[in-house]
Amino acid sequence: MPPAAHDVTDASALTGYGVNELDRLAEKRDDGAFVTALAAAPGARHLVFTGDVPLLRQRGDELDPYFLPHELAGLGAVRETTLLGRDAQGGVFGSLLEAPAAESGEGATGIVAMDLRTLAVQGLLPPPLLGALAQAKSLLYWHARHRFCSACGAPSVLASAGWRRDCPNCKAAHFPRTDPVVIMLAVAGERCLLGRQRRFPPGMYSALAGFLEPGETMESAVRREIAEEAGIEIGRVHYLATQPWPFPSSLMIGCLAEAATTDLRVDEVELEDARWFSRTEARAMLAGEHPQGLSAPQPLAIAHHILKFWVEQTPG
């Protein structure tokens, strides 16, 4: 007998923002009466953003990102509200405030604004709340960047409970955007390829990554990115996991890539450095025990899990 779905933990669910327990109610988004009733019903709550930062209520050591409708009203004028879904308590909405952070509810007693990366790295919220906040952030960012129709330039309006924008002028319909990114660990026997961008914390190395382009497969994007950034030719590519990455709205597609060559030619515009690391060294980097103080990304990042997967593989 097959396992019940709730018994399965995907590698994807181990990544930051990878767990989201909301029922998205996709089939109800166009039912205005339903959405209005859900928003007015007991249990309705809002995840609230000022710019791209969520607001949270501090209660002792606990942070709570949910605001009741009357609490939302106290935080300032709302620019857009979207339906995120429903949990056991009721409807969950994402709301973007009009005012920038300094003028918004942040100043109110017990309300803090804290970016979604910090909330995840410091483990300040349980995974399903981080997942719901990631969904809200990507969707609200899309609205903020798409107030005008890209086809004709006229102001567009929110539709389908926040899952579409319609142009009253040219009648174009626009849908939320998610950008696929390939992120891959090239491996050659007992070594793996890691690189560092200049913006990384000192000593940190990670898997190479780049946006998948129109007309590419996952495998061809992996091969192109590694060829461009490190001059390495890739054979087989293996999918491992995906991660919703709300900065602002990517789908990270994590892979292992079998290197067919090993002579590096590093693109010094994209990378400060890239080199081969042994399995032992990579293990030490993940554990924070590398002798030269080199490190790997935090468990928030899919790169951490890709590297860990390879480190824990039996050498083949």
Added chain:
Amino acid sequence: MPPAAHDVTDASALTGYGVNELDRLAEKRDDGAFVTALAAAPGARHLVFTGDVPLLRQRGDELDPYFLPHELAGLGAVRETTLLGRDAQGGVFGSLLEAPAAESGEGATGIVAMDLRTLAVQGLLPPPLLGALAQAKSLLYWHARHRFCSACGAPSVLASAGWRRDCPNCKAAHFPRTDPVVIMLAVAGERCLLGRQRRFPPGMYSALAGFLEPGETMESAVRREIAEEAGIEIGRVHYLATQPWPFPSSLMIGCLAEAATTDLRVDEVELEDARWFSRTEARAMLAGEHPQGLSAPQPLAIAHHILKFWVEQTPG
């Protein structure tokens, strides 16, 4: 010793538009002098679109989608030109004509306009040319739909050889869009789940599919779509292949999904029908030999390859 990359055939490369041999020259796109020289050098050629349909030159039984710069000039005014990449002969560009098909070069002697689906289904061009046309179509469609800045409504301008649009007013930079779609075959032992949309040819059944949304992993999108469309709960999800799908610009992510339940509750808005098929029946549908005349998608579609993969698996 690992295989050389050119020895590897991914499942993704078996799908329509899945092969593209152009060197995309991503690092050269911002080098205006380089791009201008490439466009003027011998061997430079254009893939030319009128609306979303490519133009081709008919030479006897052969169709050729490449036009030399002076031939492009004879087809009509050009609205946008993008750099697609380079092959052994020289630079390859994608150019969109100003005029609609009826007024464009289509009428000229020996020039035909033929949609990219027909070209693929009928096998009228080799796979690498179909891949290059798919890349061009998605990129040019994006330009056609994004002539205005979605952040402020001002007209935007092509930049980075067609891989960005810049807003002179608010300084926003916009990048080409690719929409991830999950397409999955739910399987329960010796049966698989196929559905049909009303727009399908009579008797054709295919894998279920839907757009991946902001905040989802591949696995969670697969589970949501199958729950919404067929009421089935899914356990493990297995990646099989991706396909660039230029209608207009999707990345199809193909999976096998292990069903944890089998009682169907079909969404009759999305689907005309959905049901379980035996492996024997699915094999007959792929071969065009189903006793009731039911059929599966053509090899152009990733759904064909997902179904074929499962049919050819040893029953486990």
